[in-house]
Amino acid sequence: MSILKISSLSAGIMMMLFLMSSCNSTRYLEKDQSLLKRTKIIFKNEKSVENKKSLEAELATFIDQKPNEKLLFFIPKEWLYLTNNQPDDNAWYKKGIKSLGDPPVIYSESASKKIAGNMENHLKFKKGFYKAKVDFIVEEKKSIQGWSDSHGSDVWESNISKVTYIVSLGDRFKVKNVRYESQDKKLLTFVESLQENAFVKRRLH
Known part of the structure; x- marks a missing residue:
């Protein structure tokens, strides 16, 4: 050949x-199941979003309900x-x-709600977007599928879902100043020496 x-x-x-x-x-x-075919993240006013690709990649880590x-x-x-x-x-x-x-991977509304909530909390409490809001919309497509051959035929209803997470960031709040107080001067000096590695820093958010 x-x-x-x-x-x-x-x-x-x-x-x-x-x-x-x-x-x-x-x-x-x-019949009540819908196959998840796509997930996507979009930003409102995306032209004003700084480091959009990096932020989108961060949020994508919360999507644990992904298509096959x-x-x-x-x-x-x-x-x-x-x-x-x-x-x-x-x-x-x-x-x-x-x-x-x-x-x-079967589409689950409760899973999508949890994902949107986790994204929103991350934006608020890790990134400083305290007015952030994450919603989602589901595009459902139903159709009749079938086949036929010499052995017979079959017809079924095909259900697929596509989920889009819509992110509204709002203003990003920054820490203007961080001040530590303690009656123990040695402890205060020690704590202040660790500011570089502190979770909350001046103008970090």
């Missing part, structure tokens, strides 16, 4: 896997997991394929 034919065959297999995986992940979910990753850049890992997790099929090779995947 020529290299060209092998390449064409490989491309065909890859395309088939892509089409199958893009449609079928939601087939195995419950992809294998080979396009095969969703939840698809590999779900299609090889059927209780009536114990084929040995499917266990190996399943191990390459991950359980599906």
Whole structure:
């Protein structure tokens, strides 16, 4: 077989896997479940945000409800997991394929509320944006999916969710001055010598 034919065959297999995986992940979910497909952070008045990329990266660490990753850049890992997790099929090779995947990440409103709250607290109490507000919006997409072949057909409702966290910073407050008081002069001198490593510093926030 020529290299060209092998390449064409490989491309065909890859395309088939892509089409199958893009449609079928939601087939195995419950009707009230929605697959999380994307999370994003945006800033209100983003042009006025200093060090936007750095701050966005900090806030992103609080997003523990993230979409499933992809294998080979396009095969969703939840698809590999779900299609090889059927209780009536114990084929040995499917266990190996399943191990390459991950359980599906199901959208949770309570998780999004917790994430937004953690972001807001970080901005207020760690970054000095005491009027910060973090909200989120959810874009839900429902559609009817299906397939049919010589063995039969199947139809199901596909539910996916995309979450956007909206950050409003407000003014950033700075510490104008820090003063320590103590009747013990030696203790006071010792504490003042540690100001460089103190959590709260002059004009830190």
